[in-house]
Amino acid sequence: MTTSFIQGVLTGSIQSSTSVLYAALGEVIVERAGVINLGVEGSMLMGAVSGFMVTQQTGNAAFGIVAAALVAGLFNLILAFLVVTRKANQLASGLALMFCGLGLSALIGRPYVGQMINGLDPLPIPGLSQIPVLGPILFDHDILIYMMVPLALLVWFVLFNTRWGLSLRAVGEDPTVAFAAGLRPKLIQYQAIFIGGLFAGLGGAHLSLAYAQIWNEGMTSGRGFIAVALVIFASWHPLKVVGGALLFGGALAFQLQLQARGADISPFLLDMIPYLLTLGVLLFMRNRKNAMPEGLKAVFEGTS
């Protein structure tokens, strides 16, 4: 257990948790508005592929990031139309969205498989990145990683300290009451789902532009579902999502480092920890005041 091991785990956990964190932050907003998007996986893939394509075409990753967010946001409007306008079953709609994103991104990205890009490179912060141990862990990353915590704080601030955030949470608790109070639940849910897509797109962009720097079919490999689990784990709170994401990423980085050192623990058992922990937390917290938005309960009970 040397410093390089710890450093490896921490740096790795930050890098591998970024995409999940973005997606989960978006999903917090969506679920706080009373909608669950099981199809985050598809939104992330649409972001990853469009970010990669635009970066490849323009040679500028900044355009790629913007494109990724916008495309995934627009893609999410399919879900918004289905569950908000047409009141369709949310779980089925989310799964349909996932399959759509899986197929569409594969179709669009076909010519880009195996291509190279000038992706997002680390921007070491002068001075700070020179600090021993801590420097490389915290201050030698790409822009999307630096933006993680500020964006999480922003989401927290907007949700809990602005009028729009209050309206959104009111809609998530009970759209009828919110409507009676003069709000426009449908509009707010559309906005929430669109913004959720923006975030999922950023997550996808981090995957294809920074983490892997390639495009591959289905390259999210379950991260979208992890994001959904993470939101539940974090009891729908944006700041807890950060901790949860680091834990998820930490388990992954921990096993990669262990493997690199030839340790005799199966990585698959370690990978189970986040899911079991989520179940454990949900069981443990069952008697406390439930954090789940009321509007989601109907979805989980199968009555909506």
Add this chain to the structure above:
Amino acid sequence: MINTATLAQVSKQQMAALLRFLAILGLALLVFAIVLLVFGKNPIEAYIAIFASTIGSSYGWSEVLVKVIPLVLCATAVLLPARIGLVNVGGEGQLYMGALLASWGALALSDVLPGFMGLPTIIILGFVGGGLWAAIPAVLRAMGWLNETISTLLLNYVAILWVDYFVFGPLRDPSSANFPQSEPFPDAFRLPFLGSTRIHFGLIIATVAVAALYFVLNRTRWGYEMRAIGGNPNASRRHGMPISRYIIVTMFIAGGLAGLAGMGETMAIQGRLRPGFSPDYGYIGFLISWLALHNPLGVVVMSFLLAIIALGGDTLQITQSMPFSSVNVLMSIILFIVLAKFSFGDIFKRFTKKEATS
């Protein structure tokens, strides 16, 4: 007189349902054709290729049936709990656990048990593996501790990881260095095939399962009580129905059915346990059951449709050099149309009016 009248009414309803089904399919094919055109493919060629490789030949039909087996079983795993108001999103995990336990049985018990015990052993273990995995969320739900939608979803990942663990670890075949997979199962512990096709014993299992479900749900007291519980759990509880027992037993059977799907894929098609062998059968099963409005016969029809689409993915890959998962777009278009409750009402009104006046 009354009988013929109701019969006519039923057939008219079924006719309308069939027409609606065809209209949805036609619209989806039209939209997907536009997608194909956008990507520079010839949709007519693509559809002919899909047709020829699936229902256009006897070999194609046999391959469709091969795909229908796991899809029907996974859909029934959703249908049954849905009848009492439970949402089982865990078919994928239950499928993996059924495959895992059956594989373990085939590898560990083949030295102990006589050959004729092979088939019953793997079927029972496949059922029990999936059933027990589904029993975990069922117990949590029955105790009022945790909602089954979340727990079944989370347990999917854990199940897939268990299979990875065993395939890379204790069950790994030491002689296949580069491919993580178990040793091949002994012949007596594999599901028999039908003739020279890849259709396997799972077809009989799936048929029996659907028939049994149809009978139980429509013709027995259990089916009646399940409908009551699904309709109004509180009233049912006051009437003394054992709701907890229904939750656990229903989920156990449902998980068992998904487990049988996984058992069939490994013990017949693959012949070894491999990591990540299911192309989302569990999730597609969820959508099938949902599309079929949790009706056993509807599940069969929808499974055929989605099996053809899934096979179409291979065809598009080979003949049109498109990625395999492009068919997911076609599948999702169908789902979007159904979910959006796209109305063909006007067409039907005209149709039924004509019939009424004539």
